[in-house]
Amino acid sequence: MTGEHEPHDRTTGDRTTGEHPTGDRKTGDGTRAVRAGLPEPEAYAPALPGPAFAAHYHLPDGADLLQGPYTYGRDANPTWTGLERAISELESPDADAETVVFASGMGAISAVLLSQLGQGDAAVLPSDGYQLLAPLGERLRGYGIEVRTAPTGGDAQLSLLDGAPAADGGEPRPAKLLWIESPANPGLDVCDIRRLADAAHARGALVAVDNTLATPLGQRPLDLGADFSVASGTKALTGHGDVLLGYVTCRDPRLAASVRAWRKMAGGIPGPMEAWLAHRSLATLQLRVDRQAATALALAEALRDRPEVTGLRHPGLPTDPAHRLAAAQMRGGRFGCVVSFVLPDQEHAERFLAALRLVDDATSFGGVRSTAERRGRWGGDAVPDGFIRFSVGAEDPQDLIADVLRALDEARAPARGATGG
Template identity: 55%
Template sequence: MTGDGTRVVHAGVPSAVPGRSFLPGPAFGAPYHLDPVLGPQPGVDGYGRTDNPTWRALESAIGELEGGECVTFASGMAAVSAVLLSVLRPGDTVVVPGDGYYKTRAFASSHLAERGVTVLEVPTAGPYPALETVRLLLIETPANPGLDVCDIADLAARVHAGGGLVAVDNTTATPLGQRPLDLGADISVASGTKALTGHSDILLGYACTRDPELAASLTGWRGATGAVAGPFEAWLAHRSIGTLDLRLARQSTNAAAVAALLAAHPAVTTVRWPGRPEDPAYAVASRQMRRIPGVVTFTLADKAAVDRFLEAASLVFAATSFGGLHTSADRRAQWGDDTPDGLIRFSCGIEDTDDLVADVRRALDAVIA
């Protein structure tokens, strides 16, 4: 098997043809020319909501990395909602992470519950209820923002014993950090807005599966609802994937250094990063994940402490989202997330490690000055 750096550079790249570009596209088009006599033909683009050659190149790339057939969407939430709504029916039971992305919980508790689906919220680290009657288990590991981790293979075996399906939100890990389909999951779903593309310039989502029927269902849902990615966004995403290995390597290195600093600083009350041996998630993460992401979650005393930290930092942007080139910090409580007022999801960028650590240290010192 080739290395990650080689895989991401060549993922989805077409065969070499003299005079053609390495990465063609984007192909813009709403209507395409039809055969004037035969009309629409299978395998030939006819309308832009149904397919686009730029999507296909990106889907080929992500599918290679995740190890399944990929369907792209307009955003991560479009992908998550497509999975939930195309799989679940009235009377079904779904389990969602009680400490995962709060918009997923909100969508499940409103739109799914009012459609007759029983929604159970369970912390990522468990304990989990009996899963034999669950139609769909959606897990997010590492969870956003708390970074707890669960054993995908164990949970998948339990759900499959009852005939249910397992979907894993792989946003934080990315397919270079974790391949859920290899661990028994039926669907790997993610926001490509974050570390996968990593330049903070597009919205994108995707779902991957090895089940042809699930893939067809997701593709049909996308076409019916119009939750399609734009061709320019798909082209930008594909171009960005080539540097994924390099970006993740620096972000993970920075996260290890920042987590060590946070753990030793008196301004910090809690710190979570699954790469630390002291972290509760370390044992499962080190066994299940191929690399630990560049997101660190820590807690300061209160909102005022977070304000002082952000005002004192020069390399840390106050912003939501994560996984980009630039280091950012997001006080999650401001979005209605059920977290302490002083909790920060800290996304390490690709700045020089020494510079970033020095900047974070100065900002932390300002909190208690």
């Protein structure tokens, strides 16, 4: 059995109404996160069934392989099904949606771009988005796809949807796909998703939004007009720093099918254990997101008066350039767990990171343990040498802020062993 047939769509997340169990009102975000994707209660069965490890399934002669829910392990898995239904309920509680899960966020990103674009097409990407977008864009160019980039802030991508006249005087090539990342990582700029989506659709283009930083509790791109909501579940969605995962959610079944077919061909499937861990983690999503967003705002406020800190960004700060727009399109005052700022130089930033006691010097964000890094060490991001991306965890706010302020004080002092001139 080679698994050449697509599984029946009941494995990909069906109706997601968001109705309250009593039928009289909508469920809250916390209730939905706790209950999302769970099977109907069964006597003596676990509330969340354990991971299903299976490369193949019993397929008796005469079985309808086009309708069977599970035929081959690269197509579908019962553990994926629960997670995909859960994410659909969070991303699109008021309308039918389908989610396709992947082994990583880049697997999800690549699936959207490579399933929707072909030679001769044009795409608009953010110039300040996740750093692997740039090399992926170069690969797209190698496939004969025109890639245009502009910053997230100021809705600058809007100007690239129509394209410029060709060098030979031919007609401009309108974009086939617009890729948005808002808030952008790591600079935290925000764009007007609804405005950009409306403009793109008016030109016949599809719209994908990277929703990693916001999470579906902080922002619902499909409600704002996007065709794809894409995220790395490695970050805040799962929140424990122990799972690599990605997903794509669509309301158009045809788009979902094309992404699912790409997953099947490329083989970017998640392991059942990772999918189960991710589903388990959703139960605390609202608790984590609310706590981390509140602490991130408190940390940003504490950093405002530090003379060595410049370029402070957090969409929740009333003084942030993106605050007004973020407040209009992000949900429930959840502006994310990331704070970015700049220290005077690389050495100053490294002293600060070394002095932290409650914060891991690590890449990634969204976990329950706070992390921070000098982002410039990776290359690929247009940031100063002293740029810090700080991901707020679930520690007590007063403890975390005290640790940061103490580390800043220590970082200002001369290095140990230094002598006066």
